[in-house]
Amino acid sequence: MKVSLLTIGTEIITGEILNTNVQWLSDRLESLGLEIVHHLTVPDQWDHMLKALDYISTSDVLVLTGGLGPTRDDLTRDVVAKWAGKDLEFSDSSWQSLVEKLATRGRTPKGSHKRQCFFPVGCHILPNSVGTANGFELKTSKHQLIVLPGPPKELKPMWTDHVEPRLPKGTLTPWVKWQIYRLPESEVAERFELVLSEFRDLEGVEIGYRASPPVIHVKMRKNLIPDGFEDRIQKEFSANWKASE
């Protein structure tokens, strides 16, 4: 079960703001055992958005964030509907809750807010308790699309409350992580793989190394780790083992 994250927004592409959403979402998806294969950001431009959807369509779950606002640079709902071959229809219930939400702030809705109440036919609306743009889930024959607004304080509660319960069960096992101190990455890798080769053929084994001196981070998926390997690694690197957190 593969997942791709598509972030839509010129403000991210131009470096104006840092894309913290993808890290947060990836961390949540990882904890659900889902495999993330793309983080992609494109500007608020129709053609780039359509091509981005084509590119990530090798994944099963497509998570889109951004571009659901009331302004003319917000194209996400239109692009998604076009790409999925769906019409947009007005949601009376979204409109009612938007009118009520604005009323509590002493505001009346404007014409541009109506845009935020159109959704692809057949989708499931994901309520936004903070902002004015609801999200939606759209299932096609091949994909589950999750479409959410970009502001983190809106996206995060929507994700936790409304998206996670709708996601498929992931099958990836968690990472087992090691931290080795005061050794160069090349030496850690060499000794690590020498130990692993005592247990199994190295072909096809995915090991991740990340150097953040004086620490080298090493990780492997739990299901790929042979019995006894962890103890052996701890002995091998005992002089460079992390004593405590």
Next chain:
Amino acid sequence: MKVSLLTIGTEIITGEILNTNVQWLSDRLESLGLEIVHHLTVPDQWDHMLKALDYISTSDVLVLTGGLGPTRDDLTRDVVAKWAGKDLEFSDSSWQSLVEKLATRGRTPKGSHKRQCFFPVGCHILPNSVGTANGFELKTSKHQLIVLPGPPKELKPMWTDHVEPRLPKGTLTPWVKWQIYRLPESEVAERFELVLSEFRDLEGVEIGYRASPPVIHVKMRKNLIPDGFEDRIQKEFSANWKASE
């Protein structure tokens, strides 16, 4: 002149670390007037990396970061050579400087360091004054590929010192930015575009809005702004104008 950024690394895809490089690089590229159209991250996997290069190949300049280390999950140099149809050749000068660099740290090179001294035939090597992995620039008939290591403290000086002087001249004009206070985004957009329509047809005009309450950020490319428009906007929003920084 379009630019795409491709970040390679399972540690980013899984949410383990935050991708700050793309924001920093985008900010630099923007200041050079270059148009960025993709930020893409894929895991350290051969097929995903090859397909990513195909996808971003609509751009002229492809900037790749990550995956140049000495360990078995570092595939970038091999994938780039394969994609560009080039062989890899050993760089004696890179090897010499690596040996000297390690010597100053009291270390001797290991076999895995040799991997870091192979480069696609015909490329220009970009020296790394901080770490052990040099980068490279590879020109093909259609693309300028810039390949750099992932750690920010290595990447940033390499970019500033060695990459920027090799980049084409950008033609995009800078953004003009406004900050409007204490008004909802929908109202700012409506009034902003009403004023703009006094000056020109709105068709095809790119305006970016970003709500960060209590501020709405609005921006337009300088060359698209009609004479007199900025003064008119300042009058329109004078009550909500930013008084000082």
